[in-house]
Amino acid sequence: MKKIFWTLLLLVCSLSVFSQSYFEDGLSSEWHKGRRDELRKLMPANSVAVFFNNPVKNRTNDVDYIYHPDTDFFYLTGFREPNAVLVIFSEEREVNGNVTNEQIFLQNRDPRAEMWNGKRLGTEGMKSELGFKDAILNSEFAAKSGINLQDFDKILTFSLSEGIEESSTNQPLIQMVDEFKTATAYPEKLNEASAQIYKLIKNSDLETSDRVVQMLKRYERQYPDMMDDPLISSFMNADSPEKRMVVKEEIPEQKLDISSLASLMAALREVKTPEEIALLKKAVKISAVGQIEVMKAAKVGMTEREIQGVHEFIYKRYGAEELGYPSIVGAGNNGCILHYIENDKRDLTDRLLLMDLGAEWRGYTADVTRTIPINGKFNEEEKAIYELVYQAQEAGIALSKPGATFQEIDAAGRKIIDEGLAKLGIIKKGASHQYFPHGTSHHIGLDVHDRGTRNPLQEGMVFTIEPGIYIPEGSDCDPKWWGIGVRIEDDILITADGAENLSGDAPRSVAAIEEMMRLPSVLEEWVLPEID
Template sequence: MLKKILFACFLLNMWVIVLAQTPTDYLSADFHKERRAILRLKMPKNSMAVIFANPIRNRANDVDYVYHQDPNFYYLTGFREPNAVLIIFSDNQKDAEGNSYNEIIYVPKRDSMFEMWNGKRLGVEGVKRELGFAMAKTSEEFATDAINFKSFDNVHILKFSDDYSNSLRDNGEIYDLVTAFKDQSGYHDMKIKNPNIQYIHKAIANLPDAKLGEVAKNLSQSLEIYPEYKEDTFIKAYISADNDGLRKELKQKIKLDLNKRETNIDFKFLQTALAEMREVKTIEELKLLTKAVRISAIGQIEVMKAMKPEMSETEIQGIHEFVYKKYGAEYEGYPSIVGAGNNGCVLHYIENNKTKVGKDLVLMDLGAEYRGYTADVTRTIPANGKFSPEQKAIYELVLKAQDAGIAACREGNPFWKPNVVSKEIINKGLLDLGIIKSLEEKHMYFPHGTSHHIGLDVHDPGTYGVFKENMVITVEPGIYIPEGSPCDKKWWGIAVRIEDDILITKNKPVNLSAEAPRTVENIEKMMAKKSVLDEFVLPELD
């Protein structure tokens, strides 16, 4: 008996040691449970939400990409494995034994052979124990449960991915889960599966007559953003109608068509509700997001100290990402951008294959992902440690625009305010430098907006209305003057972007990434410092 007790104690100690060697600062089970409760309160009566995990994506042959959970699924569950589905009900349901429940998660079953190759799964009991679900079942049970989706007034889903592959290995893969849902829910009977078009049809059907012309004008302006509108018969006819009489007729036709569709599947609710929830961060989220931002800022600092003209873009990228790993960040939040000289003029340049950065400015747009939350920090620095007069002139213009943009990040201000003030400053500065000839001149030297939300996604969802306390956004003005631009050649190949992650507060905005130097003077001072990597020399290879 004593031997059994000692052996049990040994196993318990080993388990404690294993737990101590893995991260413990993920979001809590209570956080995810609270998110589900908030979403449930937003849902219409007699409705259900069905959210699927991300598919596994193939890299080549029998090698898959490192798995990354769908951010919405993670936000609501904390589950980081594939092949799962979450159902949330607006109202309590009863099982066969009369037990009440309002949510179910379906997850892969435990499998010793699979786990020998790919690592431990939580399984049904693990999800109950560690993630706080009262009702969990295996993924294979999703199809056999035969849920009566058509008995609900609304079945809320998100737009499906188009890369669900069927490996034919078992019946609980995401391909099988999505297929079972489509077969049982009436999804195949839907005439229109594009959520944006479905939403527009419903909006037109419910429009007051006084708004018919105004909405037609707005739709016309949206064609470049949503080209799929051009392919829809009703929307095309509605835009081209030249009087409200025709628009009223089309409104009635759309109403009749909606009634014929006889579907309770809704694409819009979850998209809107989750955007409203995710755009404002909780204290628990802010702790993780701030750490991701600080890790990224420190990466910028270490690169400033280590930068040498003979370095390659790839090597510079590697230093950033080494710092991320040193702090325990699991991933990069997005493909790292390191563009020297003219390469910096490519906004999403990710080749990072220039072999020597020389005297160029090096634009470095990178962000660590820490426990699911990603930063987005950009610095632009001279590879040789000193800004040339032209580089300095452009840099200080962008910095001036960014300072004004950050100052505009006040609670209650419209989301687009930083963009407006930044563009005004940059256009005037480009005119003063002789790069453009008038304020009215159309140009592509600043082709993007300044701000987006960050969080579980680098471009986190949001309503993009007004700034609210505990939003975290970027402010990232830039100037890009590619070779061959219609201006003096001395400006060619200069690209500058400065991007910081800004917390909206009740008072003034807080720059979470301010640790990384931003001014010309402070960058040059940092670049003059000794780096711990100066003595890190590898042998030459042929």
């Protein structure tokens, strides 16, 4: 029976897809340690921060998705295995007879599992390769950690309200989360929304309580269940600021803080170090080459998925380990769907092709979009819309420098697009519309929508500028504009005195795109056999 059990276990393990590679040309263990040290400087006195790595997610039956670590966890550790917890102390303290300021808990070495899924670091590997002195087996998270969480004034973590997918693979993580909740008396209904609401109420006073109530009413539309909380309900229903202050005093002080850590990590991650910038530049460069080669290879009769495959082949050819996000390849009206990922349209004809893709290089992702005419030539309407988007992006890039804001960049582009759409007769002058429905910029880094604030730009920030116009079929305008979707997206690095367009190698202007599409493709001689 025991032999049968192990045979079945190994069969299941063989279909679990983990990713435990460590990059010789990635970030060093010293770099990750430096990030932990920087986080300590931001943490409150006598506090502890607890980070749980991502669970394994099931794809179907006994096949799991390729494992991707939580990006905060990776940022602070460089570790890429599941069932791990990082504990950071704001100050050094004595734990189990040793003075330390951090602990990491991880899975054990297991020859049987490693035979199927790859090498695990184990505690000794964690010490030698990633530089942790206190590396402890995850089975000892509660029993032998040597810490009492209640000794801290603040316990910082993220919301643990969502359950972890039940599986034998995730069982160690589930156990550690349960032990953490017990040790911190984690409230049953605590989530990010309720934590943020409590913080708003606690920070209110007689003069600001009216504004806080208005904010909470907006929250209520998104989180109607929040009124089930008697303290929140009492605060909102109180008929005077004085009565609200009475309710405020009833909200207990919580050691457990699930809202502040996100802000601390955003402040830490929004400005990239030189090491991060080097990795981002490589990711963006690869993605730009993908756009260039597709411009040369694109032809009438290809499919969206074929175009997607060319991009992703180029990423892999250069050694990129992953995609930063699902590839978006939308022809014609599909280009008007912002997050279109089906990519299943066949036999592309003479419409625009919107391609939003990014390679992930050593954990860091690019985000580059180009829109091209599949037949190599923009028609009159396509060119008119494209030029508006191009001018809007140019205006945003021109504004990009230290001290500028995302709001200024967005406003400059919207002004050009609004005035241009009115001039073309697509909208009435000054009318609101949904033809540019998304924001113009977001940070990029370990996440395609990376952690960061909306504070003024600083040297070392890397973000997108991506105006767009989308006129889906059936829109309230002349049908000649229907099905035109254009987005141009570039990755911008703020320098000491301006900005550098990291993805500028990929042609952006109408003339440059059409010229590139006339060049021969290296894939023209790649002919595969027909399959019925």
